[in-house]
Amino acid sequence: ICRELRKRVKLPMYNTIDDAVSLLKKSRNIVVLTGAGISTSLGIPDFRSKGTGLYSQLENLGLSDPQEVFDISLFREDPSVFYSVAKDILPSSKKFSPTHAFIRLLQDKGILLTNFTQNIDNLEGHAGILPEKLIQCHGSFATATCIECGYKVECEKLYYDLKAGKVAHCDRCIQRIREVKPGSKRKRSSDGSSGSRKKRQSYEDSTDDEDDDIAVAGVMKPDITFFGEDLPKTFHDRLMDHDRELVDLVLVIGTSLKVAPVSEVVGVLPPTVPQLYISREPCSHVDFDIDMLGDCDTIITELCRRAGWDLQHEMIAKDS
Ligand code: CNA
Numbered sequence: 001i002c003r004e005l006r007k008r009v010k011l012p013m014y015n016t017i018d019d020a021v022s023l024l025k026k027s028r029n030i031v032v033l034t035g036a037g038i039s040t041s042l043g044i045p046d047f048r049s050k051g052t053g054l055y056s057q058l059e060n061l062g063l064s065d066p067q068e069v070f071d072i073s074l075f076r077e078d079p080s081v082f083y084s085v086a087k088d089i090l091p092s093s094k095k096f097s098p099t100h101a102f103i104r105l106l107q108d109k110g111i112l113l114t115n116f117t118q119n120i121d122n123l124e125g126h127a128g129i130l131p132e133k134l135i136q137c138h139g140s141f142a143t144a145t146c147i148e149c150g151y152k153v154e155c156e157k158l159y160y161d162l163k164a165g166k167v168a169h170c171d172r173c174i175q176r177i178r179e180v181k182p183g184s185k186r187k188r189s190s191d192g193s194s195g196s197r198k199k200r201q202s203y204e205d206s207t208d209d210e211d212d213d214i215a216v217a218g219v220m221k222p223d224i225t226f227f228g229e230d231l232p233k234t235f236h237d238r239l240m241d242h243d244r245e246l247v248d249l250v251l252v253i254g255t256s257l258k259v260a261p262v263s264e265v266v267g268v269l270p271p272t273v274p275q276l277y278i279s280r281e282p283c284s285h286v287d288f289d290i291d292m293l294g295d296c297d298t299i300i301t302e303l304c305r306r307a308g309w310d311l312q313h314e315m316i317a318k319d320s
Pocket of ligand 1: 045
């Protein structure tokens, strides 16, 4: 749509890497839309890459529709399916990729309007992207909420359960169950969040009776948006009431753009605004001005080199 319209109304056409570089250099309000591809260089699998993506792995496990792992109804029925997969997406360090560093660089230059991320790994924060510049369209692993009582905790407290692929239950629910249970003799660690080392230890020592308490307690769901759940209101507000008016360049990186409504973002932004795409695979359902296909860290590094921008990151060779 973008290129077609440009041709029809005789707007300038953009085709080459150097065109992309000059657009980057002259733009003042860049919307960056990112997906799982910007974190794969850190060892976090995406969804759809053949062979390495989570969906390929789940197909191998015999799941008919891998998307079901992130289906809210299924989570309510059997959270263990989600927990068995979540450990792979949850980062084990605060490392971010050169592409995250590039988005931070745009922010430092004062030309990042918004980073809409579909990622739930929360690495944008570690790269220093400011909360006011970031919309986490699908939530994140930062916090988790009990699906029964709404009790919210930092996901850090569930870290050991998440990494062990073990369903995390709600401490507040467990406490309540124990309070109403007559004749309970059990002792319980006072700070016991379900994921802390201390608590894990106490679970390991627990009796069958205690395990029963935990099993009936509410399940903690990381505050990521599952299929069947609404996106945060800030996503629509920011896009429709703020960015649509201001944006002068759209940069889409490392996403297959297959998950709605984020996949519709490029369509609601003015078609006269140039749209660039960086990913390993072409995105056949969107007509971007320039498709730059390949590894995003490499492409970003080259764009910065040509722009004369100093992108620093431990994964970028000094002379590149
Ligand atoms: P996707 O559908 O798996 O698409 C990822 C895209 O990135 C594919 O087109 C790949 O070809 C491409 N890609 C992979 N690695 C690279 C690379 N190094 N350089 C360039 N391109 C690359 O994932 P989407 O993000 O499009 O789908 C949205 C889902 C994925 C969201 O709901 C996320 O929550 C979910 N997800 C997030 C993470 C994460 O937070 N890191 C990981 C896995 C899935």
